[in-house]
Amino acid sequence: MLDTLLSNYQEAVAMILFVIGFATLLFQRNLIRKLIGMNIMDAGLFLFLTSLGYINGRKPPIIEVQEAVADTYINPVPSGLVLTGIVVSVSVTAVMLSLSIRLYKRYHTLDMDEIYAMTLKEREEQD
Amino acid sequence: MSISEIFKIILLILLVVCAIAVNLTKRLLPAIIIFMAYSTIMAVVWALMESPDLAITEAAVGAGITSILFFLTLRRLSRMELTDPADEEAVRQADEVEETDS
Amino acid sequence: MRESVRSWFREELSGMEEFLDTEEKPDASRVERKSAVRRWEEQLLSNPQMQREIQRRQQRYHTIYRLVAVLSCVLFGLVMLYMIAHMPHYGFANPRADEVASRYLEEGLKETGAVNIVAGMILDYRAFDTLGESFVLFTGLVCSLILLRVGARNPATLKHDQYFDTSSDAILHKIGVLVFPAIIVFGIYVIFNGHLSPGGGFSGGTILGSAMIILSASAGFGTTDRIFTYKRLNLMTFAALGFYSLAKGFVFFIGANGMHNPIPKGVPGALLSGGLILPLNIAVGLVVACTMYGFYSLFERGRIGHA
Numbered sequence: 001m002l003d004t005l006l007s008n009y010q011e012a013v014a015m016i017l018f019v020i021g022f023a024t025l026l027f028q029r030n031l032i033r034k035l036i037g038m039n040i041m042d043a044g045l046f047l048f049l050t051s052l053g054y055i056n057g058r059k060p061p062i063i064e065v066q067e068a069v070a071d072t073y074i075n076p077v078p079s080g081l082v083l084t085g086i087v088v089s090v091s092v093t094a095v096m097l098s099l100s101i102r103l104y105k106r107y108h109t110l111d112m113d114e115i116y117a118m119t120l121k122e123r124e125e126q127d
Numbered sequence: 128m129s130i131s132e133i134f135k136i137i138l139l140i141l142l143v144v145c146a147i148a149v150n151l152t153k154r155l156l157p158a159i160i161i162f163m164a165y166s167t168i169m170a171v172v173w174a175l176m177e178s179p180d181l182a183i184t185e186a187a188v189g190a191g192i193t194s195i196l197f198f199l200t201l202r203r204l205s206r207m208e209l210t211d212p213a214d215e216e217a218v219r220q221a222d223e224v225e226e227t228d229s
Numbered sequence: 230m231r232e233s234v235r236s237w238f239r240e241e242l243s244g245m246e247e248f249l250d251t252e253e254k255p256d257a258s259r260v261e262r263k264s265a266v267r268r269w270e271e272q273l274l275s276n277p278q279m280q281r282e283i284q285r286r287q288q289r290y291h292t293i294y295r296l297v298a299v300l301s302c303v304l305f306g307l308v309m310l311y312m313i314a315h316m317p318h319y320g321f322a323n324p325r326a327d328e329v330a331s332r333y334l335e336e337g338l339k340e341t342g343a344v345n346i347v348a349g350m351i352l353d354y355r356a357f358d359t360l361g362e363s364f365v366l367f368t369g370l371v372c373s374l375i376l377l378r379v380g381a382r383n384p385a386t387l388k389h390d391q392y393f394d395t396s397s398d399a400i401l402h403k404i405g406v407l408v409f410p411a412i413i414v415f416g417i418y419v420i421f422n423g424h425l426s427p428g429g430g431f432s433g434g435t436i437l438g439s440a441m442i443i444l445s446a447s448a449g450f451g452t453t454d455r456i457f458t459y460k461r462l463n464l465m466t467f468a469a470l471g472f473y474s475l476a477k478g479f480v481f482f483i484g485a486n487g488m489h490n491p492i493p494k495g496v497p498g499a500l501l502s503g504g505l506i507l508p509l510n511i512a513v514g515l516v517v518a519c520t521m522y523g524f525y526s527l528f529e530r531g532r533i534g535h536a
Binding site: 001002004005007008009010011012015016018019022023026027051053054055056060061062063064066068069070071073075076077079080083084086087088090091092094095097098099101102127 | 295302313315316318319321327334335345346347358362369370372376377426427497524528
């Protein structure tokens with residue numbers, strides 16, 4: 001079991017990165033740091049997916065011969081999936097950043113707890 | 128263990144170090160620069176893992192556009208901070224004019 | 230049946246008219262009660278013992294939050310590491326997982342005409358997925374536009390635009406204008422060789438977008454506004470997405486009805502080969518370039534083009 005874990009060191013590192021990103025998301029109160037944590041989580045997950053497709057001693061899936069043998073190339077399916085994911089993560093980040101700019105415009109802070117306290121106060125005043 | 132494998136292990140350790148260092152910086156700008164480094168290292172790791180498509184996309188998207196968006200956000204926020212109250216009044220009035228226009 | 234349900238509903242609601250009243254009347258007793266509650270609250274909050282109690286509870290909340298967060302992180306990490314310890318070894322072929330992949334690798338060149346199997350996969354076998362992804366990008370741009378738009382006539386923003394304008398920097402201006410054509414050529418190369426070499430619409434489009442970003446940062450928005458007006462950007466995105474939808478719809482229609490595909494595959498390895506993959510790459514590249522430049526423009530000054 002331990003030797004499997006050692007030989008799968010790349011997946012293990014990917015999951016450690018995911019957990020570090022998750023911890024950043026939970027413990028940091030600054031919205032921009034939370035977003036960086038989310039991006040770290042994304043990249044860790046992509047690293048995990050890619051390492052599932054990697055096979056030792058094989059070439060990237062660019063075929064130069066007429067009759068291709070599948071045993072020469074790595075698995076192209078995770079690459080396609082991750083390519084999709086990278087570009088989606090950018091647009092998610094952009095939308096979240098614009099939301100945090102709007103929050104800053106209104107409350108003049110990026111601290112999550114302060115913003116929450118201010119929204120509570122506002123709701124009380126509305127009642 | 129081949130040289131490329133040792134190189135990859137060093138890069139993976141660097142990835143973890145970068146991910147932790149983001150949490151330890153006091154200011155936001157170094158955190159974003161460290162994140163940029165993280166993305167670049169990730170691109171190199173993917174190039175070593177025989178997926179050049181991902182490497183080129185991550186180098187352009189993760190290290191390029193995402194970091195630029197973070198920097199621009201910081202600049203926008205500092206710009207808001209620089210706006211003095213008199214200007215703020217002008218901004219609000221202009222916004223109101225615009226809202227009634229549209 | 231319907232009548233009985235309706236009558237039951239009416240009976241159920243019969244005693245609740247006063248609660249169902251949608252028009253809220255200014256209720257004097259309610260206002261009074263509220264102010265009484267507010268006074269009581271203020272009285273309580275001014276009590277130092279109560280303040281200590283509140284502080285204690287907040288601290289307890291923070292401790293519990295930290296504890297739960299640490300526990301969930303550690304638990305998740307341990308479960309994941311346990312799972313990884315039971316996975317097949319890294320770097321070895323997994324015959325069960327490679328079934329689809331080997332089919333793509335062996336038949337991909339014949340079926341799609343693309344030398345780069347990843348491009349053939351995301352733009353031929355799974356083209357619908359890529360269309361959805363392009364729409365995600367476009368939707369992200371639209372959301373940012375809604376959230377960040379600042380009017381062009383806003384005097385304070387104009388002043389700050391001038392203050393933060395980087396194009397007055399002589400070194401940046403010279404280098405940016407010098408580098409811009411090279412980056413544009415590289416981006417076009419990456420897009421046009423998407424089916425032959427690593428790259429494709431997404432990375433090439435991002436490179437084109439960053440070239441535009443460099444130009445507008447070094448030469449000022451006046452230069453890029455001449456190329457990328459709001460209208461042109463919209464038109465380009467619309468044309469690219471519409472072309473993608475129509476082309477792929479046509480191919481799906483032909484495939485579903487078992488007709489002969491009139492689009493030639495070409496010689497593998499030639500620039501004009503791979504059927505629809507090259508035009509689709511160009512469409513995706515245009516959408517991505519427009520989106521990236523649009524994001525930059527919106528984050529930098531709150532508008533695209535002159536609008």
